[in-house]
Structure formats: structure tokens, C-alpha cells
Amino acid sequence: MDRKKIKKKQTTLSDIATTVGVASMTVSRVINRHGYVSEETREKVMRVAKEMNYRRNGLARNLKRQRTETIGLVLGDISNPYSTELARAVRETASTRGYNLFICISEHSAKEDIAAFESLANHGIDGIIVATRSNKAGDEYLRGIVESNIPVVVIGRDFRHETVDYVSADNLRGGFEATQHLIDLGHERIGFIGATLSGGASLKRLQGYLNALGEHNISVDERLITGRKEAITDVPGYSTEKIGFEGMKRLLSLPNRPTAVFARNDFTAIGAMSAIKEASLRIPEDVAIVGFDDIPLAIHTSPSLTTIRQPMRLQGQIAAEMLLQKIESEEKSPREERILNCELIIRGSTVLSKH
Amino acid sequence: MDRKKIKKKQTTLSDIATTVGVASMTVSRVINRHGYVSEETREKVMRVAKEMNYRRNGLARNLKRQRTETIGLVLGDISNPYSTELARAVRETASTRGYNLFICISEHSAKEDIAAFESLANHGIDGIIVATRSNKAGDEYLRGIVESNIPVVVIGRDFRHETVDYVSADNLRGGFEATQHLIDLGHERIGFIGATLSGGASLKRLQGYLNALGEHNISVDERLITGRKEAITDVPGYSTEKIGFEGMKRLLSLPNRPTAVFARNDFTAIGAMSAIKEASLRIPEDVAIVGFDDIPLAIHTSPSLTTIRQPMRLQGQIAAEMLLQKIESEEKSPREERILNCELIIRGSTVLSKH
DNA sequence: CTGTTAGCGCTTTCAA
DNA sequence: TTGAAAGCGCTAACAG
Numbered sequence: 139m140d141r142k143k144i145k146k147k148q149t150t151l152s153d154i155a156t157t158v159g160v161a162s163m164t165v166s167r168v169i170n171r172h173g174y175v176s177e178e179t180r181e182k183v184m185r186v187a188k189e190m191n192y193r194r195n196g197l198a199r200n201l202k203r204q205r206t207e208t209i210g211l212v213l214g215d216i217s218n219p220y221s222t223e224l225a226r227a228v229r230e231t232a233s234t235r236g237y238n239l240f241i242c243i244s245e246h247s248a249k250e251d252i253a254a255f256e257s258l259a260n261h262g263i264d265g266i267i268v269a270t271r272s273n274k275a276g277d278e279y280l281r282g283i284v285e286s287n288i289p290v291v292v293i294g295r296d297f298r299h300e301t302v303d304y305v306s307a308d309n310l311r312g313g314f315e316a317t318q319h320l321i322d323l324g325h326e327r328i329g330f331i332g333a334t335l336s337g338g339a340s341l342k343r344l345q346g347y348l349n350a351l352g353e354h355n356i357s358v359d360e361r362l363i364t365g366r367k368e369a370i371t372d373v374p375g376y377s378t379e380k381i382g383f384e385g386m387k388r389l390l391s392l393p394n395r396p397t398a399v400f401a402r403n404d405f406t407a408i409g410a411m412s413a414i415k416e417a418s419l420r421i422p423e424d425v426a427i428v429g430f431d432d433i434p435l436a437i438h439t440s441p442s443l444t445t446i447r448q449p450m451r452l453q454g455q456i457a458a459e460m461l462l463q464k465i466e467s468e469e470k471s472p473r474e475e476r477i478l479n480c481e482l483i484i485r486g487s488t489v490l491s492k493h
Numbered sequence: 494m495d496r497k498k499i500k501k502k503q504t505t506l507s508d509i510a511t512t513v514g515v516a517s518m519t520v521s522r523v524i525n526r527h528g529y530v531s532e533e534t535r536e537k538v539m540r541v542a543k544e545m546n547y548r549r550n551g552l553a554r555n556l557k558r559q560r561t562e563t564i565g566l567v568l569g570d571i572s573n574p575y576s577t578e579l580a581r582a583v584r585e586t587a588s589t590r591g592y593n594l595f596i597c598i599s600e601h602s603a604k605e606d607i608a609a610f611e612s613l614a615n616h617g618i619d620g621i622i623v624a625t626r627s628n629k630a631g632d633e634y635l636r637g638i639v640e641s642n643i644p645v646v647v648i649g650r651d652f653r654h655e656t657v658d659y660v661s662a663d664n665l666r667g668g669f670e671a672t673q674h675l676i677d678l679g680h681e682r683i684g685f686i687g688a689t690l691s692g693g694a695s696l697k698r699l700q701g702y703l704n705a706l707g708e709h710n711i712s713v714d715e716r717l718i719t720g721r722k723e724a725i726t727d728v729p730g731y732s733t734e735k736i737g738f739e740g741m742k743r744l745l746s747l748p749n750r751p752t753a754v755f756a757r758n759d760f761t762a763i764g765a766m767s768a769i770k771e772a773s774l775r776i777p778e779d780v781a782i783v784g785f786d787d788i789p790l791a792i793h794t795s796p797s798l799t800t801i802r803q804p805m806r807l808q809g810q811i812a813a814e815m816l817l818q819k820i821e822s823e824e825k826s827p828r829e830e831r832i833l834n835c836e837l838i839i840r841g842s843t844v845l846s847k848h
Numbered sequence: 849c850t851g852t853t854a855g856c857g858c859t860t861t862c863a864a
Numbered sequence: 865t866t867g868a869a870a871g872c873g874c875t876a877a878c879a880g
Binding site: 193225229233282380437 | 502503504546547548549550551552553554555556561563571572574577578580581584585588593594595596597598600605608609612614615616617637638640641642643734735738760763764766767770789790792793794795
């Protein structure tokens with residue numbers, strides 16, 4: 139027996155047509171304010187439509203029109219200022235161009251990644267922005283979507299396809315500059331908190347860190363790099379503060395602890411700061427710390443947090459513009475790539491403030 | 494001239510049918526793994542489908558089936574742990590029952606509220622969970638949706654309708670307990686930060702604060718209540734930390750400053766803590782502070798934050814269950830209301846820790 | 849095992 | 865100014 143019951147009946151154009159005594163085409167014209175209808179019929183139709191709680195069936199309409207004026211955004215993790223700012227910017231850009239936005243969350247799971255792509259594609263969405271991390275099954279499915287002619291733009295996802303545009307912050311350079319800053323301050327034992335080997339932004343930041351050490355002939359001490367082999371965020375109930383807290387505790391328990399750390403993002407940094415304080419050490423005198431993102435909170439920590447500011451909204455805006463451009467243009471345009479600059483913001487967690 | 498171009502042609506069932514030389518019904522059976530098809534034809538169809546990059550048209554399918562297995566969630570503000578936890582819980586519950594989730598953001602605007610309702614309804618979504626603040630135009634539109642038989646559940650929105658279920662945290666009681674806690678500690682000059690008169694959770698928390706003062710015969714000093722007449726979050730680029738920071742600065746500049754404050758949420762409290770520290774005052778000795786929500790960060794502030802924990806995930810889960818129940822049941826069930834308890838979590842921002 | 853028919857609710861096109 | 869017919873792409877129901 140079918141578990142799902144039949145939907146309560148909605149009134150249709152022809153229901154109204156029958157009641158009023160006209161053709162459904164006439165009703166359609168009234169509803170869409172399109173074409174000539176006598177004032178008299180118009181009024182009658184409007185009245186009956188209201189009485190019967192008429193609501194246009196978008197499925198039928200879109201099926202006929204082959205277009206939905208809606209785009210989709212797939213996010214890995216919604217509890218992250220980076221994702222949310224991205225989403226806000228995408229929505230805003232889409233909205234000003236007359237498009238609606240549907241957001242799907244994958245919770246960093248390949249299965250849900252695919253489910254999101256599928257359900258967006260299934261709803262005849264006009265195009266998709268993907269901001270989740272790369273994974274094998276997901277990439278494969280995504281390729282199928284792209285090849286069935288649905289426009290796609292990726293943000294920070296390692297997915298290459300000749301018709302898929304790519305937007306990202308320059309995580310490599312950002313990681314480099316964060317580490318460079320600590321080196322400039324005289325630090326040599328510099329830790330990295332929150333490494334993941336599952337690709338994405340965090341891996342690039344780690345690489346930037348390694349590059350900076352290399353450039354200054356500082357040898358890499360693997361014990362100073364905390365994180366996991368798998369994606370950290372796959373842990374259920376994960377919180378980046380916790381990762382930062384625990385990672386920092388491990389580093390502090392080392393016989394020769396680091397004098398500075400670079401955390402993969404600001405929440406991780408905040409967790410790490412909490413661990414440093416718990417150990418009764420001072421920031422930045424005993425341990426200096428740099429984060430990544432520049433979330434609004436970063437100026438309100440104590441001390442305030444030195445961090446790499448990445449243009450979150452700009453990434454969303456550019457991705458949305460690229461997507462709409464693809465949707466509205468006839469011929470396929472070649473792949474475009476935009477890597478956006480980050481900026482070092484120096485605050486109290488690395489440099490003692492003057493007063 | 495029409496700006497929007499025709500979509501690149503997608504291949505259809507009958508395209509495949511023609512190529513293979515069978516009826517489209519046969520192709521449908523293969524695609525949906527449903528009914529008997531000879532192994533030979535199945536293989537041929539699968540091969541051609543893959544070659545032609547076939548993708549099922551969900552619009553047509555759903556139009557026929559009168560069901561989409563998708564629900565919608567409308568959020569006012571995505572950059573808020575409350576909203577995001579809600580969303581995650583809704584997604585999880587929906588997912589385990591075989592439903593997809595589309596999230597829309599309204600940015601606290603009535604216009605976008607309506608746009609979200611409309612676009613969800615237009616896509617033939619099976620039901621909608623609304624977690625935005627009440628507003629006149631939005632409520633009216635929502636009423637229309639409800640009356641056209643689309644199942645709706647609201648979370649914390651003051652919207653009454655005989656078929657619309659309601660879920661909320663007990664913000665009134667939570668506000669009361671937060672204030673009561675401060676009173677129990679001996680405080681009498683207690684401030685409130687982040688008042689808005691635009692309804693919703695924050696107004697209830699303020700009311701709880703007033704009730705607690707009243708019960709203890711502490712007279713209300715309006716200068717101790719900071720906030721705005723309009724919805725605070727309507728300010729573009731708003732950040733609750735900033736509101737907390739600025740609100741606290743105002744309170745500290747008072748001739749007779751409060752010895753304790755209750756902030757409408759944790760981010761606001763964190764901003765306020767930052768202002769207190771900037772004024773070189775100690776927490777909790779000079780100013781004690783209570784937040785609301787218990788976000789993960791709350792244990793990592795210094796001192797850690799006393800707050801009212803509200804069951805964020807539970808609200809999402811219950812709302813989703815209520816909605817699915819409505820979707821899958823034949824007859825209309827009467828309005829149900831669930832007000833969930835909050836819990837006072839005492840930490841260092843109100844009570845000196847022992848060590 | 850496979851095909852035919854009909855129709856979901858709407859809009860496009862052409863005719864009246 | 866209005867209507868009739870056709871069809872978007874798919875699937876339920878029935879017939880072979």
C-alpha cells in the first residue's frame with residue numbers, strides 16, 4: 139500500500155473556467171495579465187479565483203515554459219560564516235536579476251551532495267552553484283549534470299570541466315601570508331591547527347603554511363601540525379571551536395611547544411585561544427595566533443584576532459553573476475577561473491596593542 | 494525582445510525511445526526500474542540513455558505524480574546559529590523520511606518573505622516550514638498559501654491559523670529565568686541589550702525580563718534597555734556582536750551603570766563582553782552578563798558565558814515531523830502547539846569560577 | 849514483456 | 865475579445 143497519500147486537491151485554471159463559464163485560456167490571460175480580456179470577465183474571473191483559493195501550478199507552468207527563474211546553491215556546512223555570507227551574496231545577486239534561490243545542505247557527505255544535485259536538477263532549476271568539497275562520487279554525478287546541459291559554477295571545489303566556471307579565494311597565498319607574518323615576527327616554531335587531507339580550502343592553507351616555512355628554511359615538524367586524515371567535519375556534532383581547543387591542547391603538551399600557531403579558520407583559532415588561556419599562557423607573548431576568514435567576531439575576541447580576510451560575499455556575487463551569464467547566453471562559453479585575493483589583518487593576537 | 498533565451502535542449506524519454514526503437518513507456522520502465530523489461534532492451538536503453546546524457550525531467554514527473562518529496566524552509570537570517578541548527582535538524586529529519594529540503598532566505602524582509610513562499614509554492618513543494626518573523630504582508634500571503642491546501646508549520650512566528658502548527662522555545666520563561674538568576678545573585682540594576690519591538694523571540698525575552706523585575710519589585714529603568722524601535726536586523730550589514738558592543742557602551746556611559754546585563758542572544762552578549770573589557774571592567778565582578786541560545790562558542794569566551802540554552806535542533810526536528818505528518822495524512826488535523834523548555838546554564842560570566 | 853491511450857495544468861498558436 | 869487544439873515530458877492503467 140502506498141504510504142504517501144494523494145495531495146488535497148488544488149483548484150485549477152479549468153475549475154475556474156467552468157465555474158465562470160469561459161475557456162481556461164481566458165482565465166489564464168486574466169491571471170497572467172496578458173492579452174485582452176473584457177473588464178467584465180476579468181473581474182468575474184478574479185473574484186472566483188480568489189473565492190476558490192486558486193494558486194497557479196508552477197510545475198505545469200514551468201514544464202511548458204522550460205524555465206523556472208530559480209537557481210540552486212549547494213553548501214557543505216551551513217553553520218559557518220563563510221557559507222552563510224556566500225549564500226547571502228548569491229541570493230542578493232540572483233534576486234536583483236529576478237531569480238530565486240534554493241539552498242541545499244550536504245553536511246559534507248557525498249551521498250547528500252548527490253541528493254542535493256539530483257533534487258535541484260529534478261526541479262528543473264536553471265543552474266547550480268556548488269560550494270561543497272570535492273569527492274569522487276559527487277564529482278561523477280556532477281559531471282553528468284553538467285553534460286546534460288545544466289549550467290554549473292563551482293566555488294572552491296576542485297572540479298574541472300571545460301564548461302564549468304571556478305571561483306575561489308587564494309587560500310594558498312593566504313596561508314602563506316599568515317605564516318610569513320608569524321615568521322616576520324621572529325617565530326620559528328609555528329604550529330598549524332585543523333589540517334585535513336580531504337582537499338578543499340584547508341589543504342591549500344596548509345600548503346601555503348608549508349611553502350612559507352620552506353622559503354625561510356624552517357624545517358617542518360610534523361608534530362606541530364594537528365588535524366586528521368579524514369575530513370574533520372565528517373565527525374557528527376562537529377564544531378570547529380572544539381577542534382581548535384583540542385588541537386591547541388595537544389600542541390601545548392609538546393615538550394617543545396610552538397610559540398605561534400596558524401589556525402585553519404577563525405572559529406578554530408577561537409577554540410585554540412581558549413585552550414591557551416586555560417593553560418594560563420598569554421596571547422601573544424607566550425603564543426601568537428593567526429586565523430583565517432575574518433568573521434565579525436574576530437574583533438571582539440580578547441585579544442582581537444589577527445586573521446586573513448577572504449572576500450566571502452564577493453565570491454558569492456561573482457559566482458552568481460557567472461552562472462546567470464551562462465544561463466542567459468545561448469552558446470557555451472569557455473571555462474573561466476577567478477582566484478580572489480586575501481588580506482592580512484593584523485590585530486592583538488600576534489602583536490601587542492600600543493595602549 | 495525576450496531577454497531569457499531558450500534552454501539548451503535536454504534529451505527526453507521519447508528521444509531515447511525513437512533511437513532505440515521502442516515505446517517511451519518501455520524507456521520509462523527501465524529508467525525507473527519498475528515493471529518487466531527484457532534484459533536485452535534494458536541494456537540497450539541504458540546505454541543510449543547514458544550516451545545521450547539523459548536526465549529525467551522532474552517537472553513533468555512531479556506534475557504527473559502530484560508530489561515532489563521536497564519540503565521548503567524559510568529562514569530570516571542565515572548567519573545565526575539558531576537558524577542554522579534549525580535547518581540542519583529539519584534537513585536530517587526530512588532526509589530520513591525520504592524528503593529533500595530547499596532553504597530560502599528572506600533577510601527579514603517582507604518582500605523576500607513573500608518571494609520565498611511564492612517560489613516554494615510554485616515549485617509544487619509538498620509543505621513549508623516558516624521560521625521568519627511575522628509581518629503583515631507576509632502573514633497575508635501565508636494565509637493564502639495555507640488556504641490553497643499547502644501544509645505549513647511555523648517556528649516562533651506569531652501566525653495563527655486553525656490548520657497551522659506552531660513550535661517555539663519558551664522565550665518568555667527563558668527571559669524570566671535569565672533575569673531571575675541575576676536577581677538571585679543580588680543584582681538590582683540589570684540592563685537589557687538588543688530590544689526590538691518588531692515581535693518574535695526577542696520581544697518575548699524582553700517581556701520575561703520585565704516580568705522578573707516586576708515579580709521582585711524592582712522598578713524598570715528604561716535607560717537600561719537598549720535597542721531600537723524597528724527590527725534591529727533590518728539594518729544592512731548588521732551584526733549582533735556590534736549591537737551588543739554598542740549597546741553595552743551606552744549602558745556603561747550611564748551615570749549609574751548597571752551591575753548586570755541580559756543580552757538577547759549570545760552574539761550580542763559577546764559584543765557586550767568586548768565593550769566591558771574595553772572599559773577595563775571585570776566580568777563578572779563589575780558587570781555580570783547572561784546571554785541566550787548557548788551557541789558552541791559560549792564555553793570558549795573568557796570568561797565562559799552564562800546563558801539560556803534553547804533546544805535548537807529539537808525545534809527543527811519537531812517542526813519537520815509535524816509537517817511530514819500533515820503532508821502524509823489525508824484529513825486535516827487540528828492546530829497543534831509545542832512550546833519547548835529552555836535551560837539556564839551557569840558559567841563564569843555571572844559567577845566566579847572556583848579555581 | 850511491451851505498447852497504447854490518456855491526461856497532469858498550463859501556455860502557445862492559430863482561428864473565430 | 866475569446867476559444868479550440870496541441871503539446872511540454874512524464875507515468876498510470878490497461879491492453880495486447
